[in-house]
Structures are given as structure tokens and as C-alpha cells.
Amino acid sequence: MIKLITFDLDNTLWNADPVLINAEKVLYQWLQENCPEMASRYNIKAMGDYKAAIAADNPELLHRVSALRLEALRRAMLDSGYDEAIAYQQAKQAFDVFHAARQQVTLFEHAERLLQGLSQRYQMAALTNGNADVSIIGLDRYFNFALSADEIGRQKPHPDMFYAALERAKVRAxxxxxxxxxxxQDIMGAYRAGLHTIWVNFDALPWREGIACEASTEESISEAPTTPSAVANCLSEIPKLICEIENSTVK
Structure with a gap:
């Protein structure tokens, strides 16, 4: 019997690309108005390159997107001539501006109805590598808890986030x-942790082609499951797929 449903957030419940692009623009506008020295030194692309360089030099930040962005902003403030105290203060304000804009999402069709229906039958958890916050977005009423890579210290597909969800919900994989x-990150990571999986595949890609597009290494591809437990081309298909997985597990 299925007792817990875990959801990825970005690009599963909403399209993350326009959200993040807009958040970067909102951040840069704030910097132009409040930290013109930094804004004149770093445009949006330059800030992205700067953040990537810091991640490369600080692997402990690779799995913590909020901490990485805050550190990049702090260092950029220092490089732009701000002293230590003001640099941190301004960086924190800038991050808060970005973080608020990052929560302005538009849910995919069927997403909220899906969450509402499932939350009446199962424990629900949000598992994200990013810093989307279901409490700010207004979806926390559907989730029993949420876990992020910032909190866990490891991004999916590393199993730590999945294991933490099992422990929190007191369930087996x-x-x-x-x-x-x-x-x-989602399907192969959950598979390795022993969970059932539903691949949200809006583009109706064949499974092997989907892996080739997203997997980071050939070794990752070779470790992939033959197929996910189920594939959803539309969020409205998920309740039926969950029932099919449940029926297949009944002995």
C-alpha cells in the first residue's frame, strides 16, 4: 500500500525557466537602484558566471543554491568596494528580493486539483533541489512537509533527500x-533509493531518449531503470497511475 507521495517542484508543477529569468531581472533592477556600483560592474550574465566560478571553487556550496547565491552576492559587493558589514547586509537584502520573485510561479494545468485530491488520501512531501518554498507559494496546505537540498546538503539524485523523506514520514521505500x-535527478535517484516512480514527461519522449538528454554521464545512463514505474504525459493522468502502481504491489 502506498503511504507517501513525494513531488519534485520546478518543471513538474510549474515551468521554472520563466520564473527564474524574471527573478534575475527583478534582482538586477534592485541592484541598479540600491547598489549601482555593483550593477555597473556585473550584469546578469556576469553575475551568473561569477556564481558558477564560486561554486567551482567551493564544492560544499554546489548542493546549496541559496547559500551559493548569497555568497556570490556578498563577494560581488566586496569586489565593488563595499565594506564587510555593508556587503553582507546588502547581499542579504538582494537575496531576499530574488527569493521573493522566485516564488511567483504559475502552476501547470491540473496541478492544484491533483495536489488537493492526493493530499486527502496520502502523506505528501515536496522534494526540491532548488529554493522554491511551498509555504510562500501557497501550496503548503497540500504537503505534510518539504525538504530542499539547502536543508539536506545534497541534491537529488543523491539518495539523502529520499532517505530523509522516508524517515520523516516513517514509511518504507x-x-x-x-x-x-x-x-x-528524480526518476533515477528515487529508483536507486528503492521508491516507485512516475516520470512527468510532457514532451512524450521515449525513456532512453529522455535519459540521454538529462543524465550527466554515460555511467548514469547505464545505471538507469529499464523504465520508470509509470509515465505521465499530463498531470491529470497521475491519480490513475498511482492506482495502477498500488494494484501492482498487492500480493
Whole structure:
């Protein structure tokens, strides 16, 4: 019997790309108005390159997107001539501006109705590598808890986030279905942790082609499951797929 449903957030329940692009623009506008020295030194692309360089030099930040962005902003403030105290203060304000804009999402069709229906039958958890916050977005009423890579210290597909969800919900791996769009981070990661999986595949890609598009290495591809437990081309298909997985597990 399935007892817990875990959901990825970005690109599973909403399109993350326009959200993040807009958040970067909102952040840069704030910097132009409040930190013109930094804004004149770093445009949006330059800030992205700067952040990537810091991640490369600080692997402990690779799995913590909020901490990485805050550190990049702080260092950029210092490089732009701000002293230490003001640099941190301004960086924190800038991050808060970005973080608020990052929560302005538009849910995919069927997403909220899906969450509402499932939350009446199962424990629900949000598992994200990013810093989307279901409490700010207004979806926390559907989730029993949410876990992020910032909190866990490891991004999916590393199993730590999945294991933390099992411990939090007091369930076994075979009592959980993870639902997500990313073949490696979501489906392969959950599979390795022993969970059932539903691949949200809006583009109707063949499974092997989807892996080839998203997996980071050939070794990752070779470790992938033959197929996910189920594939959803539309969020409205998920309740039926969950029932099919449940029926297949009944002995």
C-alpha cells in the first residue's frame, strides 16, 4: 500500500525557466537602484558566471543554491568596494528580493486539483533541489512537509533527500511514489533509493531518449531503470497511475 507521495517542484508543477529569468531581472533592477556600483560592474550574465566560478571553487556550496547565491552576492559587493558589514547586509537584502520573485510561479494545468485530491488520501512531501518554498507559494496546505537540498546538503539524485523523506514520514521505500520531471535527478535517484516512480514527461519522449538528454554521464545512463514505474504525459493522468502502481504491489 502506498503511504507517501513525494513531488519534485520546478518543471513538474510549474515551468521554472520563466520564473527564474524574471527573478534575475527583478534582482538586477534592485541592484541598479540600491547598489549601482555593483550593477555597473556585473550584469546578469556576469553575475551568473561569477556564481558558477564560486561554486567551482567551493564544492560544499554546489548542493546549496541559496547559500551559493548569497555568497556570490556578498563577494560581488566586496569586489565593488563595499565594506564587510555593508556587503553582507546588502547581499542579504538582494537575496531576499530574488527569493521573493522566485516564488511567483504559475502552476501547470491540473496541478492544484491533483495536489488537493492526493493530499486527502496520502502523506505528501515536496522534494526540491532548488529554493522554491511551498509555504510562500501557497501550496503548503497540500504537503505534510518539504525538504530542499539547502536543508539536506545534497541534491537529488543523491539518495539523502529520499532517505530523509522516508524517515520523516516513517514509511518504507516501497510504500512511496516519487513524481518528477527529471530522468536523472528524480526518476533515477528515487529508483536507486528503492521508491516507485512516475516520470512527468510532457514532451512524450521515449525513456532512453529522455535519459540521454538529462543524465550527466554515460555511467548514469547505464545505471538507469529499464523504465520508470509509470509515465505521465499530463498531470491529470497521475491519480490513475498511482492506482495502477498500488494494484501492482498487492500480493
Amino acid at each position: 516501497d510504500e512511496v511514489i516519487h513524481i518528477g520531471d527529471h530522468p536523472e
